Amino acid sequence: MFISSAVFIFLLFIIILSIEKEIKIKPVLIFSILTLVSSLVFSNLGIPIVKNDDKDLLRLMNNPAIETRVVESKWSLFGKTDLVEFSYPDGSRSLSIFIDGAAGSKVIKLDELENSQSKLGEALKHFPGFFPLQFLKSNEKDTSLIIGPGGGIDIVANYFGKVNFIEAVEVNPSFIELMKKYNPSTFSSKPNIKIIQNEGRNYVRKFKNKYDLIFLTIPITKSSRSTDFYMLTENYLFTVEAIADYLSALTEDGRLVFTMHSYEEIYRFLSTYLEEQKRAGISNSEAFKHVYIISNGMKPVIVIKKNKFTQKEIEPRHLVAHQTGMDKGVFYFPLIEQVKIDTVLSNDINFRWQMFDQVLYDVADNKYSFSKLSENAAINLNPTYDDSPFFYNFQFGLPDNMAILLIILAIVLIWLIREHKRNYGLLGLDGFTGLRNELFKKYSLISILLGSSYFLLQAYTFQILNLNLDSPTKSISVLLFLFLLGNGIGSLLTMFIKKDHLRFISIAVFSIIILSLIEYFLLVPILRENSSLFWLITSIGIPAFLCGIPFPLLLKLTAKIDSSNGIALLLGFSSIGGVAASSLSIILALMYGFKSTIILALLIYISILYLIHRTKRHNLLNEV
Structure with a gap:
């Protein structure tokens, strides 16, 4: 990157000099030497990671119990992409990929999981996005689109979830190059897995393919070009118009499977989805019949079906969610009655418990609209639009x-x-x-x-x-x-x-x-x-x-x-x-x-x- 920039500057300098009547050799020679030296110095210069809470790589490198080794780094217009190997006290190792020292994504290799049922079970156990795939019939998972495949966990989940053909769209070309080189079994060797370098929303709008599943899992870049919410590329993935694009790209029984960070993001995404449905003439209570939400306590997942869920579809999913611990945090299923417990325990402690998120249940039950909730919330949960796509801005007024x-x-x-x-x-x-x-x-x-x-x-x-x-x-x-x-x-x-x-x-x-x-x-x-x-x-x-x-x-x-x-x-x-x-x-x-x-x-x-x-x-x- 630095060398190509230096060559461009040098050629530009020659063009400027050529405008003169004669080219002076001495300034050309001096400039050539300076250009060459600077390009060599900067191309081999290790730029330290800034001390910032968002820099996951810095935190891991400062952990004395973990040995780190940068396997390879690549510069691009998106910043610096690092593939890093971690060695743990028990002798195990893992690879993760980072963009500008942040947004770490663990590298998951398909061939290793194919050869080890225990590793496969462990990987899928900790990825709640695999949950919806377990209930689909073969004709409901013919094609899937993954926006931002990360280190490969979404691809792995779709592959072992028996999806016939998988497309994964990644915006960062350095990311794809490193994954194809060091994780070929996931990113290049399987005939039913296709990796595309493009921006996810643009790809959906431009090619107008139809998918049974569209996966999107925590695609926050947090790179040097986007350290604040108003610069995040991913904001355009979570707007009213974006949801309309995704729904139009689904087959009749297709589903969106979005994994978020927190309940705030789930609420705001729901607010945006409900606004899109309102534009289509669908009320909040009817729109909630297309949705269920599960969570393992850390990563809530929202599943949106193009057609309504039926009682027959919901009941087994609801039961298995309880059995597998996917009922923590934000949790909701349509067509199921809310269960509440309010009692006094033997030690005079008042114990209260409710099965579903009460706010979501009340909105689905038509007690009030989600827009009313947004108006009275302590944080900004208003829908986001392409005209104002600041999904991660949860603050009211001027930040x-x-x-x-x-x-x-x-x-x-x-x-x-x-x-x-x-x-x-x-x-x-x-x-x-x-x-x-x-x-x-x-x-x-x-x-x-x-x-x-x-x-x-x-x-x-x-x-x-x-x-x-x-x-x-x-x-x-x-x-x-x-x-x-x-x-x-x-x-x-x-x-x-x-x-x-x-x-x-x-x-x-x-x-x-x-x-x-x-x-x-x-x-x-x-x-x-x-x-x-x-x-x-x-x-x-x-x-x-x-x-x-x-x-x-x-x-x-x-x-x-x-x-x-x-x-x-x-x-x-x-x-x-x-x-x-x-x-x-x-x-x-x-x-x-x-x-x-x-x-x-x-x-x-x-x-x-x-x-x-x-x-x-x-x-x-x-x-x-």
Whole structure:
């Protein structure tokens, strides 16, 4: 990774030098040596794991009873993937795979389990996701899709659960490479197991295959690119629209099998599922007839069937759940009466016990709706949507780690107001100072607004088109490339505009407003499901092209003021507006959804048109 980056930088340096009339050998030689040395140093540099509670690998490496050895590491756009071997005091060994020192997943090898019934029993005993497979008939488990196979436990459960054909979708290519190399029996040698490198939600939407089972087991990345809930790739796996995608990918008797971390996640996923069912015209009580929940006390599993469960199906599952200890924590089965015990023991201790989670039972019994529960809960259990996909944000209002952004934005705003009154320190004016200062104030405000609206528009564009590509990291790279390319072309073509700069800025801004209204509020909802590469390029390229026009023209106007620092100030103001907007877009998305960012962007563009109109009305340009 480092070497390829170094080669790219070196080639870019050569291209820049080739623009000159002659290439100077000495700087090329020095740069080549520095590039080579740095790439070799960084490619072999062991980056330590940051001290953080989320870093599972660091905690295990600091355990004196366990010996650790990194078998192999791979860098990718997803961060560092480590395959680690652990040696225990009893002489046993195991392999686990980590992403950026976190999200550890134990490597499970099919061939070892095939040769040892005791190991097989132990592995399946501790994986509650195997429970639903035990009750399915052969025609109910023909195909399965696993989103995020981890070290292979889901694949193993499906394989020994007699699923005929298994597809496993993994977003991290380094993960797949390491597993195929060190765990081939699970990831590559079986003819009925297919591993696909793709983002799970995108794969379901794009290929529209039908599955009897869709498995998803605790797929939290917790990598360097996603240390906070608002950056987690997996959030898009748990939205109302995502559940609709999964249900549409199931056969008529198909099932979703989702393994979670805690009751909070189960509750929020249920809230999201019930909202999806509400959209389909199904009440809470009816929707609960499609659901049962089991738990071994650590990993609750929610099973959702496309069709309703029958009494005949539920009774044996309910009985075996009690017999196998899958009735701890969050526990619920439909069509079964609640059992409660409330008694006083011999030592005067009041003993209370209930078989099912009472909250879920009451919702299923139509005593109140889940939305009412969400409104009165101490944590955020509201449904999550593609427009606001922050599933792991259980906090109401603005999260604590976002408050600092608001403080910074307030400080920047106060500073800009103060500097506006002082003419921003504009230098080098000769004559007409008052008029030029007045004109520059308007240009500076337009510059800030252009920078802000640009980033808000970009944030929304990236969000709505993110799911059209097979990798979240790749999608950011592709979308950013197309956006910047469009900006560059738009900016380049402004060289042909020799006069009437404000008029052309107005035309570009007005076109952005109209195009955004048509594209984001009309075309995107219609074409999103069947979007092509041409649609992707067009939907980004045209707005990006228009966004690239106004600012260079504004710089041309500023140059006419003949200030020694006017253009530099405008560049700074535009950057300030962009940084402020990028922070504000996160806050808006958390509070009101991503659609609020495009609405604010359009309002800002309208404000720019108003400022241009004011400038023309006062005839400041002609007077200067």
